[in-house]
Amino acid sequence: MSKAKYKRVLLKLSGEALAGENKTGVNVETVGKICDKIKEVVEMGVQVAIVVGGGNFWRGRQGHQMERTTADYMGMLATAMNGLALQDALETRGIHSRVQTAIEMREIAEPYIRRKALKHLERGRVVIFACGTGHPYFTTDTAAVLRATEINADIILLGKAIDAVYSADPKVDANAIKYDAIKYMDVLEKDLKVMDSTATAMCRDNEMPLLVFGIADAENIVRAVKGEKIGTIVS
Numbered sequence: 001m002s003k004a005k006y007k008r009v010l011l012k013l014s015g016e017a018l019a020g021e022n023k024t025g026v027n028v029e030t031v032g033k034i035c036d037k038i039k040e041v042v043e044m045g046v047q048v049a050i051v052v053g054g055g056n057f058w059r060g061r062q063g064h065q066m067e068r069t070t071a072d073y074m075g076m077l078a079t080a081m082n083g084l085a086l087q088d089a090l091e092t093r094g095i096h097s098r099v100q101t102a103i104e105m106r107e108i109a110e111p112y113i114r115r116k117a118l119k120h121l122e123r124g125r126v127v128i129f130a131c132g133t134g135h136p137y138f139t140t141d142t143a144a145v146l147r148a149t150e151i152n153a154d155i156i157l158l159g160k161a162i163d164a165v166y167s168a169d170p171k172v173d174a175n176a177i178k179y180d181a182i183k184y185m186d187v188l189e190k191d192l193k194v195m196d197s198t199a200t201a202m203c204r205d206n207e208m209p210l211l212v213f214g215i216a217d218a219e220n221i222v223r224a225v226k227g228e229k230i231g232t233i234v235s
Contacts, residue, residue, distance in 0.1 A: 005227030008047040008121060010148035011038070011157045012141065015056035015082055017215045024056055026085045035089040037221040038126065042095055046225055047121040049151055050128045051144040052086060054078025072136035076103055079140060083130035084108065090126055097126040102134030102143070114150050121151065141199035149206045156208060157224050158195070159215030165194055165232035181233045194234060203234070210234040 013034070016023070020030030042048055057078035058071075083099040090097040098120050099109040110116065112129065120127045132143040148156045162170070167177040167190070184204035187194050194200060194212060203210055213220045213231030223230050 019056035102131040141195035163214030
């Protein structure tokens, strides 16, 4: 097996990535394929943390007639459900994992404690961070950058429905240019929607590299960790 390029990574998964063709809810087969590849990565000796979204159950903007804070907290609870689904699939495959939540729910998960998360990672456990930052008005993209910075990850692996960063939506614009590499400042200036602007600025300010790749093929998780040329590197 090829050697991993990174020692510690943070994998950001959208809720939609777990829904598969169902578009909503959790597709057990899809989650299984993703966790099979995470297992491969762990067996390569890589420490893996995950931040998961909740869009397969609830998106804050769905509650546009609802008070924003309430809608955002509902989204955080959705990420906890996805975290438990990932944990179950990993444990079934013999990979020890822990779900840590930014909102306390002690009966089902640990509260987020940085030192505890680091200890889990050092012992080879996958740590799944749920409930975003624990605060409304912040996306799970921002939570991913925050957690990656806190645990001193080598890189953020951002699995998306699209396979790279483009100058425009390639589904809409046939002339969209694919970037192999791009700077955070250019992402912000061109408003490329890789992540929200807060998350992008945090990555830039903390010099946290980001690899954007397509999650439809779960094998890309392994390719990314090996440092193969896929997607777009943002630095």
